[in-house]
Amino acid sequence: MERFASLTLGANDMTLVEARPSIVATRAGKLRGAIVDDIHVFRGVPYAAPPFGARHLAAPAPAVPWSGVRDALVDGAKPPQPTMPAFADQPWDRAPVGADCLNMNIWTPDPGARGLPVMIWITGGSFRAGSNAWYDGSRFARDGVVCVAINYRSGPEGFLYVQDGTPNRGLLDQIAAMEWVRDNIASFGGDAGNVTLCGESAGAMCIGVLLAVPRAKGLFRRAIMQSGAASFAVTADAARRIGERFAEKLGVAATQDALATVAPDALIATHFALDADVMARPDPAHWGVSMAGAMLTQPVIDGEIVPSAPLERIRAGAAGGVDVIVGSNLDDWRLFLAFTGDLPKITEEQITGPLARHGANTFAAYGLPLERALAAYRSMYPGASPGDLLAAIQTDWWIRVPALRLADAHVGPTSRTFMYEFAWRSPVGDGLFGSCHALEIPFVFDTLDEGPGQMLGDLLGPEPPRQLATEMHAAWARFIAHGDAGWPEYDVPRRATMRFRTPSIVVDDPRSRERALWEGVR
Numbered sequence: 001m002e003r004f005a006s007l008t009l010g011a012n013d014m015t016l017v018e019a020r021p022s023i024v025a026t027r028a029g030k031l032r033g034a035i036v037d038d039i040h041v042f043r044g045v046p047y048a049a050p051p052f053g054a055r056h057l058a059a060p061a062p063a064v065p066w067s068g069v070r071d072a073l074v075d076g077a078k079p080p081q082p083t084m085p086a087f088a089d090q091p092w093d094r095a096p097v098g099a100d101c102l103n104m105n106i107w108t109p110d111p112g113a114r115g116l117p118v119m120i121w122i123t124g125g126s127f128r129a130g131s132n133a134w135y136d137g138s139r140f141a142r143d144g145v146v147c148v149a150i151n152y153r154s155g156p157e158g159f160l161y162v163q164d165g166t167p168n169r170g171l172l173d174q175i176a177a178m179e180w181v182r183d184n185i186a187s188f189g190g191d192a193g194n195v196t197l198c199g200e201s202a203g204a205m206c207i208g209v210l211l212a213v214p215r216a217k218g219l220f221r222r223a224i225m226q227s228g229a230a231s232f233a234v235t236a237d238a239a240r241r242i243g244e245r246f247a248e249k250l251g252v253a254a255t256q257d258a259l260a261t262v263a264p265d266a267l268i269a270t271h272f273a274l275d276a277d278v279m280a281r282p283d284p285a286h287w288g289v290s291m292a293g294a295m296l297t298q299p300v301i302d303g304e305i306v307p308s309a310p311l312e313r314i315r316a317g318a319a320g321g322v323d324v325i326v327g328s329n330l331d332d333w334r335l336f337l338a339f340t341g342d343l344p345k346i347t348e349e350q351i352t353g354p355l356a357r358h359g360a361n362t363f364a365a366y367g368l369p370l371e372r373a374l375a376a377y378r379s380m381y382p383g384a385s386p387g388d389l390l391a392a393i394q395t396d397w398w399i400r401v402p403a404l405r406l407a408d409a410h411v412g413p414t415s416r417t418f419m420y421e422f423a424w425r426s427p428v429g430d431g432l433f434g435s436c437h438a439l440e441i442p443f444v445f446d447t448l449d450e451g452p453g454q455m456l457g458d459l460l461g462p463e464p465p466r467q468l469a470t471e472m473h474a475a476w477a478r479f480i481a482h483g484d485a486g487w488p489e490y491d492v493p494r495r496a497t498m499r500f501r502t503p504s505i506v507v508d509d510p511r512s513r514e515r516a517l518w519e520g521v522r
Contacts, residue, residue: 019034019035019036020034020035021033021034021035022034022035022040022041022042022111023069024040024042024111024187024188025187026045026184026187027065027183027184028046028062028063028064028065028066029065029066029067029068029069029070030068030069030070031045031069031070031071031072032069032070032071032072032073033072033073033106034073036138037138037142038109038142039107039108039109039138039141039142040107040108040109040110040111040141040188041105041106041107041138042072042105042106042108042188043072043073043074043075043076043105043106044072044073044074044075044076044077044100044103044105045072045076045103045104045105045106046063046064046076046100046102046103047063047102047103047104047150047176047177047180048060048061048062048063048102048173048176048177048180049061049062049063049064049102050099050100050101050102051101051102051153051157051169051173052099052264056260056261057157057160057165057166057169057256057259057260058166058169058260059166059169059172060102060169060172060173060176062176063102063180075094075095075105075131075132075133076095076098076100076101076103076104076105076132076151077095077096077097077098077099077100077101077103078095078096078097078098078101078130078131078132078133078151079097079101079102079130079151079152079153079154079157079158080097080101080153080155080157080264080265080267080268081097081125081128081129081130081154081155081268082128082129082155082268082271082272084129090455091453092133092134092453092454092455092457093131093133093134093455094133095131095132095133101151101153102151102152102153102173102176102177103132103150103151104132104148104149104150104151104177104180105132105133105135105137105148105149106137106146106147106148106188107137107138107140107141107146107147108141108146108147108188108189108190109141109142109144109146109189110189111187111188111189112189113189114186114189114191115189115190115191115194116144116145116146116189116190116191117144117145117146117190117191117194117195117196117480117481118145118146118147118148118181118185118190118191118192118194118195118196118480119137119140119145119146119147119148119195119196119197119198119480120148120149120150120177120178120181120195120196120197120198120220121135121137121147121148121149121150121198121199121203122150122152122174122197122198122199122203122204122206122207123135123149123150123151123152123199123200123202123203124199124200124201124202124203124204124227124228124438125154125201125202125203126201126202126295127154127155127158127159127170127202127205127295127297127298128154128155128202128271128297129154129155130151130152130154130202130203131151132149132150132151134454134455135149135441135445135455136445136447136450136454137149137445139445139446139447139473140445140473140476140477140480143473143474143477144477144481145477145480145481146185146188146189146190148177148181148185150173150174150177151173152170152173152174152177152206153169153170153173154170154202154297155267155268155271155297156246156267156268156270156271156297157169157170157264157267158170158173158297159239159297159298159299159300160242160243160246160259160267160297161236161239161240161242161243161300161302162240162243162244162247162254162255162256162259163240163243163254163255164255164256165243165255165256165259166256167236167239167300167302167304167305167306168299168300168302168305168306170206170299171206171209171210171213171299171305171306172305174206174210174216175210175213175215175216175219178195178197178216178219178220179219181195181219182195182219193221194221194481195219195220195221195222196220196221196222196223196224196479196480197210197220197222197223197224198223198224198226198476198480199224199225199226199228200226200227200228200438200440200441201226201227201228201437201438202228203228204224204225204226204227204228204229204326205225205228205229205230205231205232205298205299206228206299207223207224207225207228208225208228208229208230208231208232208310208311208314208402208406209230209233209299209306209310210223211223211230211310211313211314211318211319211322211324211410212230212306212307212308212310212311212313212314212318212319213305213306213310214307214318215305220322221321221322221323221483222322222323222324222479222480222483223319223322223323223324223325224324224325224326224476224479224480225324225325225326225327225403225406226327226328226440226441226444227327227328227329227332227399227403227437227438227440228399228402228403229311229326229399229402229403229405229406230310230311230314230402230405230406230409231310231311231401231402231405231406232295232298232299232402233298233299233300233301233306233309233310234289234298234299234300234301235288235289235300235301236300236301236302236303237288238287238288238289239288239300239302240254240288241287241288241289242274242287242288242289242296242297243259245274245277245287246259246267246270246271246274247259249270249273249274250262250266250267250270271296271297274296275294275296278291278294278296279294282294311405311406311409314406314409314410315409317412317414319410319415320412320414320415321414321415322415323415323416323417323418323479323483324406324407324410324415324416324417324418325418325419325420325476325479325485326403326406326407326410326417326418326419326420327403327419327420327421327422327497327498328395328399328400328403328421328422329395329399329421329422329423329435329436329437329438329439329440330395330421330422330423330425330434330435331391331392331395331425331433331434331435331436332394332395332398332399332400332436332437333390333391333392333394333395333398333399333436333437334391334395334432334433334434334435334436334437335433335436335437335438335439336394336437337387337390337391337394338429338432338433338436342387343387343388343390343391343432344385344387344432345387346385346386346387346390347386348386350386350390351374351386351389351390352370352374372517373393373517374389376513376517377389377392377393380392380513380514391434396514396518397518399437400511400514401514401515401518403419404419404495404511404514404515407419407490407495408492411490411491411492416483416484416489417489417490417491418479418485418487418489418490418498419490419495419496419497419498420485420487420497420498420499420500421497421498421499421500421510422435422439422440422443422472422500423435423499423500423501424439424443424464424465424468424500424501424502426439426459426460426461427461427462428458428459428460428461433459436459438455438456439456439459439460440472440500441455441456442454442455442456442457442460442464442469443464443468443469443472443473443500444472444473444476445473446469446470446472446473447469448460448464448466448469465502467502468500468501468502468504471500471504472500474486475487475498485498487506488506493509494508494509495508495509495510495512496508497509497510497511
């Protein structure tokens with residue numbers, strides 16, 4: 001039997017291994033993957049052509065077919081993105097940046113099976129970064145789910161917009177990946193009619209938008225959004241103004257052709273330079289939009305791909321027939337304040353002052369009176385430090401309140417809605433990180449045994465609760481297969497919410513005060 005070595009097979013396994021080959025036929029050609037622990041793994045599978053050269057800043061084009069059998073044994077390249085200091089030398093961020101970056105990893109229990117449920121994982125990364133090599137879908141495959149993790153263009157490559165350009169290239173990449181799954185997933189044992197989109201952070205925000213995108217209709221049946229919803233999409237006018245600022249900084253015309261000649265590294269460097277400009281000058285009149293969020297590249301309400309505000313389209317029924325799970329982590333924003341070292345240093349003056357240094361000029365930008373807001377948060381979090389209050393405020397504005405709004409908008413007779421809150425707190429740093437952003441991922445993927453070798457694995461501590469991972473992973477797998485999360489549906493006014501902790505409990509409308517406080521605030 002043919003054998004081969006030196007493969008990157010497990011999500012975090014860099015050792016030399018031997019594995020049996022697994023060969024499947026797709027429309028573009030045959031693929032050779034590997035069988036590891038009875039799971040068939042295919043890595044770096046192209047779903048679209050390299051988006052560079054004549055295709056730079058254009059919509060994705062179909063992958064070029066090949067002859068013979070193509071190896072799908074190692075992670076594919078990731079799209080252009082900045083080097084993240086927190087990721088430096090991390091084993092899970094091993095994929096290099098490269099041209100053939102529109103690829104996917106696939107885990108399946110049996111390519112010869114028929115009708116297996118399918119999940120498509122859309123990575124997070126603040127609309128700046130991301131790699132499908134960060135994740136290990138083998139446990140989903142172990143439990144009968146075909147797991148597909150995709151790359152897509154983020155940052156200026158995926159979302160920079162000019163008047164004559166192709167908008168929302170990152171979303172179009174995701175749609176192209178879904179179309180590839182529709183056309184090919186039967187070769188991996190999957191059911192193209194039973195697909196669930198899953199994602200975290202920016203990946204979840206993309207899914208929130210895709211719920212309202214006509215071109216994505218019918219390509220997925222369910223959706224799971226972890227710490228991201230449908231509230232982050234900018235108008236075409238604002239996106240065009242930001243595109244003009246990019247062009248000014250680069251010294252080129254604000255046109256598709258001119259920007260397409262700029263190297264990806266230069267676009268990324270300009271992104272960083274404009275971040276500094278935002279901090280120095282957050283004036284909405286300059287940028288065309290409030291920069292409280294300071295996300296220069298994100299989905300655009302272009303009138304065609306994204307016809308209008310996603311949340312309003314969802315409220316009008318655009319996502320009817322699609323079952324969803326949406327939720328947040330108890331302390332999402334603590335991750336960012338803790339990693340930068342700011343959280344313990346934040347002072348009372350910084351909270352009551354402009355707050356621009358922390359991106360928390362939220363109140364002034366969105367019309368929530370400062371005195372009223374701080375009084376409410378001090379009441380909800382008695383004894384909290386200024387840093388704790390800021391983390392709670394930012395968690396609500398960025399993550400929790402958008403999740404609640406999406407759930408409220410989606411409730412209807414044609415689909416099911418489930419809400420959760422992840423509340424297990426990391427013991428690391430004497431609780432500094434709390435139940436922070438992305439901490440739930442190893443629980444969802446049931447990869448606690450991979451420990452520090454996975455994304456944010458250092459925050460799990462010495463004895464993370466395995467029963468909680470078993471519980472969350474099973475709930476996700478059950479929903480992906482059958483549309484039932486295993487706890488009561490979310491409806492109004494009960495708003496049942498599964499709070500994942502040890503032990504987990506269902507609570508009714510646990511965030512009523514936050515909802516009331518932010519009511520009517522953008």
